Amino acid sequence: MCMLNTDQRFERIRDSREGFALPAAILAVAVVAILITGGFHMANQEHRVGVSSERATHAFYVAEDGLSVAVSDHHALPGSFWGGSEWSFGSPQEFTGSRGTATVRAQRVNDDGLYYIMSTGQIQEGASEATRSVGLMVRRRSAQIDIDGALTTQGAVEVRGSSMISGHDAAPANWDHCTPGESKPGVIVGPDGDVSTRGQAEVTGDPDWTEDEDINNDTFSEFGDLSWDDLTASADIVIPTDGSSGGTYNLNNMAASLDGDGECNTWNRHAQTGDLWNWGYPYDRDDPTVEFAPCHTHFPTIHVKGTARVQSGGYGQGILLVDGDLDLRGDFNWFGIVIVQGQLQTQGSGNRIFGGALARNADLDLQTYVGGSVIQYSSCVINDALTYASGLTQIQPLARRGWIDLAGQGF
Secondary structure, eight states: OOOOOHHHHHHHHHHHTTTOHHHHHHHHHHHHHHHHHHHHHHHHHHHHHHHHHHHHHHHHHHHHHHHHHHHHTGGGSOGGGGOSSTTOBOOOEEEEOSSOEEEEEEEEOOTTSEEEEEEEEEEEETTEEEEEEEEEEEEEEEBOOOOOSSEEESSEEEEOTTOEEEOSOOOOTTOTTOOOOOOOOSEEEOTTOEEEEOTTOEEESSSSEEEOTTOOGGGGTEEBTEEHHHHHHTOSEEESTTSOOSEEEEOOOBOOOBOTTSSBOOOBTTTTBSOTTOOOOOSSTTOTTSTTGGGTTOOOEEEESEEEEEOSOEEEEEEEEESSOEEEOSOEEEEEEEEESSOEEEOSEEEEEEEEEEEOOTTOOOEEEOTEEEEEEOHHHHHHHHHHOTTSEEEEEOSSSOEEEOTTOOO
């Protein structure tokens, strides 16, 4: 038997390991390359997922913004937006922001004011696009202000001097889009009410005046789905602006005004900016060349938290809400609806109310209309006031199970 010495054994071991280092090195390089490639792939995937997630999140917020605009600025949306028949979408509206566009539609669910609003937010950045959709169930609550005569009140009414209350439907000068309709009573009073005239004063209509047993305090505080508190809470102009109440406020020289861009300088109640005494422009409505034409469709809702007294004139249009009495003392022209929780009285000449007035006359005192004042029923003025005035329709999301994330579904 041949025995190997120590040197021979080491030599054989060394020979048997020849060529192992290169394959091991190549394997190590391959493993490292795979790890690096996998790392880059995973990082790229993470980046793409992150970017997609970011864009989807932005698209979600764009869709949410669309819902918010539709709910908060619903009075500015066309009637066709809300759909005509049940379970049919109305015309879509687009709202564009800094990051994307929200396409919003409303679907009428039933005749009780229930609607489904769907908003799809879309983000487009280069070739990349992200879409998210959300839905909201809401209920539309609308004020129902019934003006069935020139003046509706409780208690006794006395008209003196050369004043007139007329229920014969008429259109103000230059309101050429108006077509007068049927005549209404000049004055409607509650149970045990009475109307009298003195001098050359006149109460006229069809009939001149009438008694309605259904008139009570609720007639002047409940308006369909909305209450007096609902109407005043949504008023565009609140007097006084500091939130105090209960005093007597002199309101004079109301007139339309324009801002530096030539737009109607309306009052912003929340920012406390604009013109507090710009109550719209009811004259020369069909002539766009007149100076204050941009204010033709400005029909603000005005809330006076106390008694209002107009002594030196002014004009406006919309809905005037007065917690106390309304005392008109000279040359005030109002086009729209007046609702007074106390008494409505006039003195002097030049006072004109075109549209209709509701005066609760809570103490059932005698209400007097003296001088040359006029309360003229006008269905067209009333319709314009109800059409353009904000706050008469409110959108309220359902308290439970009203919101849904549609996770990318769109139109």
